[in-house]
Amino acid sequence: MQRHRQAKWDETESDGHEPLLAEKDLTRHEPSDTYLPDDLTRDGVELPSISEPELVRHYTRLSQMNYGIDSGPYPLGSCTMKYNPKFTEDIAGQPAAAVHPDRDPELAQGTLQVYHELQDYLSRIGGMSAVTLQPPAGAAGELTGILVAKAYHEHNDEGDQREEILVPASAHGTNFASAAMAGYDIVELPADDDGRVDLDALSEAVGDSTAALMLTNPNTLGLFERDIEEIATIVHDAGGLLYYDGANLNALLGRARPGDMGFDVMHFNVHKTFATPHGGGGPGAGPIGVREGLEKFLPSPQVRVDGDEYTLVEPAESIGKVHGSMGNWLVLLKTHAYISRLGDEGLVDTSAKAVLNANYLAERIDLEVPFGPFHHEFVASAGETDAADFAKAMLDNGVHPPTTKWPEIVDEALMTEPTEAESKRSLERLAAAFNAVSEADDDAIAAAPRMTAAKRIDQTTAARDPKLSWQQLSD
Amino acid sequence: MNQTHPTRETDLSFDESDAAQAESGSPFTPHDAEDVTEMLAAIGADDVEELFDVPEPVRYDGSFGIEGRSERAVRRRLDRTLDANADVVEFLGRGHYSHYVPSVVDSLSLRSEFITSYTQYQPEVSQGFLQVLFEFQSLVTELTGMDVANCSMYDAATALGEAATLADRVRAADGSTILVPDYLRAERRAVLENYADGPGLEIREFPTANGMVDPDALESALGEDVLLVYVENPTTDGVIEEHLDEIGSILEDRETLFCLGSDLLALSLLQNPADVGADVVVGNAGVLGLPNVYGMGIGLFACREEFLRQVPGRLVGASEDADGDRTYTLTLQTREQHIRRERATSNICSNQAWVALRTAIHAAYLGPEGLTALADRCTRLPARLAAELDAIPGVSAPANDAYHFREFTAEIDGDAEAVVSELADRGFAVHRRGDDAIQVCVTETNEEHAAELLETVREVMA
Numbered sequence: 001m002q003r004h005r006q007a008k009w010d011e012t013e014s015d016g017h018e019p020l021l022a023e024k025d026l027t028r029h030e031p032s033d034t035y036l037p038d039d040l041t042r043d044g045v046e047l048p049s050i051s052e053p054e055l056v057r058h059y060t061r062l063s064q065m066n067y068g069i070d071s072g073p074y075p076l077g078s079c080t081m082k083y084n085p086k087f088t089e090d091i092a093g094q095p096a097a098a099v100h101p102d103r104d105p106e107l108a109q110g111t112l113q114v115y116h117e118l119q120d121y122l123s124r125i126g127g128m129s130a131v132t133l134q135p136p137a138g139a140a141g142e143l144t145g146i147l148v149a150k151a152y153h154e155h156n157d158e159g160d161q162r163e164e165i166l167v168p169a170s171a172h173g174t175n176f177a178s179a180a181m182a183g184y185d186i187v188e189l190p191a192d193d194d195g196r197v198d199l200d201a202l203s204e205a206v207g208d209s210t211a212a213l214m215l216t217n218p219n220t221l222g223l224f225e226r227d228i229e230e231i232a233t234i235v236h237d238a239g240g241l242l243y244y245d246g247a248n249l250n251a252l253l254g255r256a257r258p259g260d261m262g263f264d265v266m267h268f269n270v271h272k273t274f275a276t277p278h279g280g281g282g283p284g285a286g287p288i289g290v291r292e293g294l295e296k297f298l299p300s301p302q303v304r305v306d307g308d309e310y311t312l313v314e315p316a317e318s319i320g321k322v323h324g325s326m327g328n329w330l331v332l333l334k335t336h337a338y339i340s341r342l343g344d345e346g347l348v349d350t351s352a353k354a355v356l357n358a359n360y361l362a363e364r365i366d367l368e369v370p371f372g373p374f375h376h377e378f379v380a381s382a383g384e385t386d387a388a389d390f391a392k393a394m395l396d397n398g399v400h401p402p403t404t405k406w407p408e409i410v411d412e413a414l415m416t417e418p419t420e421a422e423s424k425r426s427l428e429r430l431a432a433a434f435n436a437v438s439e440a441d442d443d444a445i446a447a448a449p450r451m452t453a454a455k456r457i458d459q460t461t462a463a464r465d466p467k468l469s470w471q472q473l474s475d
Numbered sequence: 476m477n478q479t480h481p482t483r484e485t486d487l488s489f490d491e492s493d494a495a496q497a498e499s500g501s502p503f504t505p506h507d508a509e510d511v512t513e514m515l516a517a518i519g520a521d522d523v524e525e526l527f528d529v530p531e532p533v534r535y536d537g538s539f540g541i542e543g544r545s546e547r548a549v550r551r552r553l554d555r556t557l558d559a560n561a562d563v564v565e566f567l568g569r570g571h572y573s574h575y576v577p578s579v580v581d582s583l584s585l586r587s588e589f590i591t592s593y594t595q596y597q598p599e600v601s602q603g604f605l606q607v608l609f610e611f612q613s614l615v616t617e618l619t620g621m622d623v624a625n626c627s628m629y630d631a632a633t634a635l636g637e638a639a640t641l642a643d644r645v646r647a648a649d650g651s652t653i654l655v656p657d658y659l660r661a662e663r664r665a666v667l668e669n670y671a672d673g674p675g676l677e678i679r680e681f682p683t684a685n686g687m688v689d690p691d692a693l694e695s696a697l698g699e700d701v702l703l704v705y706v707e708n709p710t711t712d713g714v715i716e717e718h719l720d721e722i723g724s725i726l727e728d729r730e731t732l733f734c735l736g737s738d739l740l741a742l743s744l745l746q747n748p749a750d751v752g753a754d755v756v757v758g759n760a761g762v763l764g765l766p767n768v769y770g771m772g773i774g775l776f777a778c779r780e781e782f783l784r785q786v787p788g789r790l791v792g793a794s795e796d797a798d799g800d801r802t803y804t805l806t807l808q809t810r811e812q813h814i815r816r817e818r819a820t821s822n823i824c825s826n827q828a829w830v831a832l833r834t835a836i837h838a839a840y841l842g843p844e845g846l847t848a849l850a851d852r853c854t855r856l857p858a859r860l861a862a863e864l865d866a867i868p869g870v871s872a873p874a875n876d877a878y879h880f881r882e883f884t885a886e887i888d889g890d891a892e893a894v895v896s897e898l899a900d901r902g903f904a905v906h907r908r909g910d911d912a913i914q915v916c917v918t919e920t921n922e923e924h925a926a927e928l929l930e931t932v933r934e935v936m937a
């Protein structure tokens with residue numbers, strides 16, 4: 001077992017933790033002698049005015065009240081919180097990487113070469129014909145992919161007819177939301193008793209109105225959709241496309257490729273699979289890959305190479321743009337660095353150790369894991385305990401808890417993805433954290449967490465009476 | 476030479492390949508052979524391959540043809556690759572700007588507790604980042620005058636797209652038109668088109684005059700069918716809009732949202748959006764915190780209180796913990812995709828939180844006085860540079876009779892394409908605008924090269 005006492009800075013005057021900058025100093029500044037006439041300027045701004053040393057201490061203290069992968073295990077299911085190699089930051093930080101997006105391509109050949117090589121790497125890894133790097137996050141990749149599917153059906157004069165997207169009940173929430181944003185009706189597919197796509201239900205649901213099926217493989221239970229070839233046939237025979245949600249690609253690196261499984265469109269979550277830092281919520285990047293025949297619908301521009309010159313090209317029937325420029329360049333640069341560091345051997349080893357770790361951890365915890373065989377993640381059940389409470393109690397043991405209460409197919413779900421980067425010893429500590437909570441009594445669980453910077457937080461009040469800024473705190 | 480260590484034969488040769496010193500397997504998996512054996516024994520498997528439940532026909536042998544490299548080799552190779560980016564001085568803007576990013580921004584934002592964390596699903600252990608985002612929202616609230624700001628969209632273009640779908644949700648106009656100015660960058664419009672596609676919104680343009688809104692033209696373009704009017708201040712041509720009050724008055728009593736596009740530095744000095752009747756403010760917040768990194772940025776999104784429950788993206792709110800202390804948490808999550816699925820206000824999940832951290836640090840570093848002073852400088856520099864360019868025969872600058880922020884367009888006698896290309900050959904990047912105009916952006920990060928630019932333009936135009 002390990003314990004963890006998180007740093008907590010507080011001041012009695014601020015009724016809480018490290019005071020807000022605005023509580024340390026709030027200075028109203030009214031511009032004078034401006035170049036602009038008064039009617040084009042504002043009266044003033046009221047913001048914190050503090051010195052550099054104070055600023056550094058403020059943010060250092062806040063960082064100490066935050067848990068990251070470098071602090072300890074972070075087994076959030078479907079988020080792939082793996083170690084972020086440090087050298088990629090040095091590459092992203094070099095001055096030659098900081099160029100303006102409107103440079104003529106001739107003046108940005110280095111950046112465009114990185115784009116082109118990464119398009120190529122991802123095409124190989126996904127088994128896809130072409131890749132765009134423009135979508136700035138996984139969900140943006142989903143929207144892009146669905147817009148490509150829409151353009152394909154419109155190209156075939158079936159745009160009006162194909163108005164439904166099929167999504168398994170256990171899919172990521174973004175799948176439903178992305179398809180809806182693209183204007184589609186959602187048809188939810190139930191799982192079979194094994195936790196996989198129910199083929200009868202699928203056959204029943206597909207038809208002339210099907211635009212696509214969105215599928216995660218392995219799915220959110222960590223299970224490989226063994227019937228993937230049959231699923232592809234059913235969807236394709238009905239005239240629909242098969243979309244691959246790449247959130248769980250870490251499980252399959254080098255073992256199976258979406259393109260070989262019959263997927264037509266896919267997105268990659270490079271911040272998951274390729275270890276770019278999650279940054280407290282982003283930025284990530286969500287490149288998409290397409291099979292042969294769909295390249296012409298990709299966003300504009302695509303990077304091509306002509307001899308030894310990299311150029312920007314608008315695909316013939318491009319869906320247009322999904323980001324104002326070329327996506328999250330620094331994230332893509334780190335992705336390139338990670339992939340070229342690992343190479344084939346490293347990528348294959350990644351999925352091997354990710355799957356080994358999940359299986360070992362599941363073996364070591366005293367909770368029921370109802371579905372299997374799973375791959376990089378599994379969903380345990382907290383049983384009689386509320387999964388959200390279970391997670392709070394884990395926090396005191398120096399680990400970040402799993403994703404909770406989802407997928408709903410498992411009661412009180414604890415969706416757990418340790419990733420390949422945890423050592424055997426670390427997994428044992430993590431298992432001990434699970435087991436300690438599973439043996440704890442209800443009162444102890446209800447009192448947790450006790451060692452974190454904040455005790456249990458009241459979510460209901462926060463939502464009922466929202467205070468979203470320092471200005472609203474004083475309302 | 477007095478040789479005390481005689482040369483002996485060795486099988487060492489100099490390895491100049493990029494693959495030098497690459498490991499077998501991943502350098503980021505901690506397992507040794509003994510660990511693997513023990514773990515497999517515990518699981519009850521003989522081999523890791525047994526754990527993959529993948530049918531034979533769809534198995535892949537892992538030969539992508541990607542060569543692994545040592546850390547040093549990767550760095551050397553990417554350094555060399557990026558060196559192919561031409562060494563030019565950029566006078567480029569049009570929505571993407573370069574301001575000096577102080578060292579504290581890198582130093583603090585790269586603290587690993589920040590950068591290696593994710594969305595704050597467990598607020599008790601994530602108070603630090605939550606407070607950062609709360610302070611970011613507060614900063615945006617102050618600078619936009621809006622009641623509510625979220626903690627980021629991807630960029631200015633996607634934020635505009637989200638504003639359009641927000642208008643569709645909250646406004647009961649008869650139609651579904653989004654009215655945009657004719658100066659809107661093609662890239663922003665293209666993104667907007669894709670956000671408009673799902674809900675079936677129609678994008679229509681209204682004509683502007685002298686680079687800014689012509690209130691009469693706007694009024695005649697308006698109909699009962701318009702959900703939202705979008706206006707920029709400054710525009711991506713650098714023009715400071717002079718009719719914001721009139722635009723606000725025109726839209727005040729209509730079922731039409733007034734959406735203003737700006738950026739956090741400009742907002743420190745220019746008219747407060749709340750004072751001119753804006754309902755939604757979008758734009759690029761990354762002008763603070765990030766240099767020009769090929770268009771990666773952070774979308775700004777703020778609006779009036781009445782739209783709170785229709786806001787896209789994550790919101791951080793203050794609450795109390797069990798000890799009664801003030802704490803922070805993600806809130807109003809029932810708007811979001813992981814709860815509401817297809818009825819969510821947006822599909823956004825991963826956002827630009829780390830850039831928000833950088834923006835907040837940069838803004839705090841400058842403080843109210845520093846922000847205002849830098850913004851004021853951004854009004855003086857283009858005026859000065861335009862005046863000097865205008866003195867060059869064949870150049871007329873600025874093209875618009877207006878105040879400018881950071882940048883302006885200039886008309887030139889002759890072929891703009893040839894002029895821009897000639898300038899690039901001589902080490903300066905400027906925008907080409909059509910056949911006979913260029914656009915030049917000047918801030919504190921390139922003003923020391925302004926004299927050279929002027930001299931070069933003089934030579935090229937001669």
